Amino acid sequence: MRKVYLDNNATTRMREEVFDAMLPFCKDVYGNASSIHQFGRPARVAVDKARQLVAGLLGASSPEEIIFTSGGTESDNFAIKGVAHALAGKGNHIITSAIEHSAVLNASRALEKDGYKVTYLPVDGYGFINLDDLKSAITDKTVLISIMYANNEVGTIEPIREIGAIAKERGIYFHTDAVQAVGKAVFAVKGLPVDLVSMSAHKIYGPKGVGAIYIKKGTRIDAIMHGGHHEMNKRAGTENVPGLIGLGKAAELSGKEAPEEIVRLRKMRDYLCKGIASKIAHTRINGDPDRTLPNTANIGFKYLEGESIMLNLDMEGIAVSTGSACTSGTLEPSHVLTAMGIDAADAQGSIRFSLGRDNTKEDMDYVLEILPPIIQRLRDMSPLYEK
Amino acid sequence: MDGQYSEKVMEHFRNPRNVGEIADADGIGNVGNPVCGDIMRLYIKVDPANEVITDAKFKTFGCGAAIATSSMVTELVKGKTIQEALKVSNHAVAEALGGLPKVKMHCSILAEQALTGAINDYLKKHGKPIIDKKFKDGHEPR
Numbered sequence: 293m294r295k296v297y298l299d300n301n302a303t304t305r306m307r308e309e310v311f312d313a314m315l316p317f318c319k320d321v322y323g324n325a326s327s328i329h330q331f332g333r334p335a336r337v338a339v340d341k342a343r344q345l346v347a348g349l350l351g352a353s354s355p356e357e358i359i360f361t362s363g364g365t366e367s368d369n370f371a372i373k374g375v376a377h378a379l380a381g382k383g384n385h386i387i388t389s390a391i392e393h394s395a396v397l398n399a400s401r402a403l404e405k406d407g408y409k410v411t412y413l414p415v416d417g418y419g420f421i422n423l424d425d426l427k428s429a430i431t432d433k434t435v436l437i438s439i440m441y442a443n444n445e446v447g448t449i450e451p452i453r454e455i456g457a458i459a460k461e462r463g464i465y466f467h468t469d470a471v472q473a474v475g476k477a478v479f480a481v482k483g484l485p486v487d488l489v490s491m492s493a494h495k496i497y498g499p500k501g502v503g504a505i506y507i508k509k510g511t512r513i514d515a516i517m518h519g520g521h522h523e524m525n526k527r528a529g530t531e532n533v534p535g536l537i538g539l540g541k542a543a544e545l546s547g548k549e550a551p552e553e554i555v556r557l558r559k560m561r562d563y564l565c566k567g568i569a570s571k572i573a574h575t576r577i578n579g580d581p582d583r584t585l586p587n588t589a590n591i592g593f594k595y596l597e598g599e600s601i602m603l604n605l606d607m608e609g610i611a612v613s614t615g616s617a618c619t620s621g622t623l624e625p626s627h628v629l630t631a632m633g634i635d636a637a638d639a640q641g642s643i644r645f646s647l648g649r650d651n652t653k654e655d656m657d658y659v660l661e662i663l664p665p666i667i668q669r670l671r672d673m674s675p676l677y678e679k
Numbered sequence: 680m681d682g683q684y685s686e687k688v689m690e691h692f693r694n695p696r697n698v699g700e701i702a703d704a705d706g707i708g709n710v711g712n713p714v715c716g717d718i719m720r721l722y723i724k725v726d727p728a729n730e731v732i733t734d735a736k737f738k739t740f741g742c743g744a745a746i747a748t749s750s751m752v753t754e755l756v757k758g759k760t761i762q763e764a765l766k767v768s769n770h771a772v773a774e775a776l777g778g779l780p781k782v783k784m785h786c787s788i789l790a791e792q793a794l795t796g797a798i799n800d801y802l803k804k805h806g807k808p809i810i811d812k813k814f815k816d817g818h819e820p821r
Contacts, residue, residue, distance in 0.1 A: 675720040
């Protein structure tokens, strides 16, 4: 059976080049990167090089602005809690949005328990925050604004430049969770008014369990992981050397290939969306059709529930994810779609197709062949569907 | 493993039994709401002479478990009298499917509610007292 993986926003397949780059550091180069003897030195050299590669991909002005972490979740936690703690003397208010990844939302909720105040900005029907809402949410106590670069479920790209300008004007730090944007949106912190940026390796064909955070020089932030003097005293713990080498390689390749790959992904995604719209009635695209990630299509199939579509596609070798959080153990529709004002029934019937570098136009044709009869069969079973 | 569907659930999901409507149904049960992600409509045909359920069909909006439990409950009650059918619990439906993931147990409750709703609809139409069942973690009948 043909296998088509269209869940690249969840994770990606590690590239061969990345695996090859990591392998020596799993076996032969096993020294601790903090050891100055002959076993440790090559590990240190490799880690420093990986830091340069990530700095290059993000457009940082110096490798010292890159701190390695265990992934996007840790980077988000570090940015939010680290800044909040460092600036506790200045204020206790944070602004974020209703559609953030749960790493940002739950880190913010954790701070609320400690007495911090958090504003969760609403979004419009396309998933954009409103800049006037942001301006009026700012108080003298606001110490951090955290708004994602691009949404993981619907792909909407937030007005980062404008948000950053507002933050800068008011002297407030701005963090953006760019886990989904890196490698998929033209991205460079140089010239962008951001102070902190989260990223993850496994979304750009690197290994799982490793990521990074860009922290602009001079930004006040407290460590949240305490221990040794690793990562310039910002993040303790023996370096995950093979992982960091993998991240470095993935970053290097992403930087080289992303500009062309973005064009290819967008073309393929648009072809899929057009095909679905022409072959299946009662569908809608969730999110903004233009200011969106090039690889993401979140499509609502009216009268249906997402998991039943997802499972049927899975039986035909196609992997997608549901817009609803049903599979993750809660029964509520997606917090992102709900925040966008999409009604519960429509939110339940939403599917996310997220394309990646392994996908081809033939994959899209396969989906367009398999999907319509599945939708029809499920609609025939649905009490909400009237022909 | 918790969170995964059993073979039997997947089999009923792939090939659901008794999908559809009964035009001249003797009882219809409607439960669920789209916020929770499932709506079940269960139709039964009852022989008034012996109160045996001669046919059962369903239409369901919902996840894999919702479709599988709908399919299974219709299978379990066909040929039973309404008194026997009322004893078909959500646990019996889940068990017949080889178990359900914990977060999907509410689907089996939904199936029992839809069945009770259909039987009560029949009883009401025949001027008989309806059955007052209490459900935990279920949905209000619609």
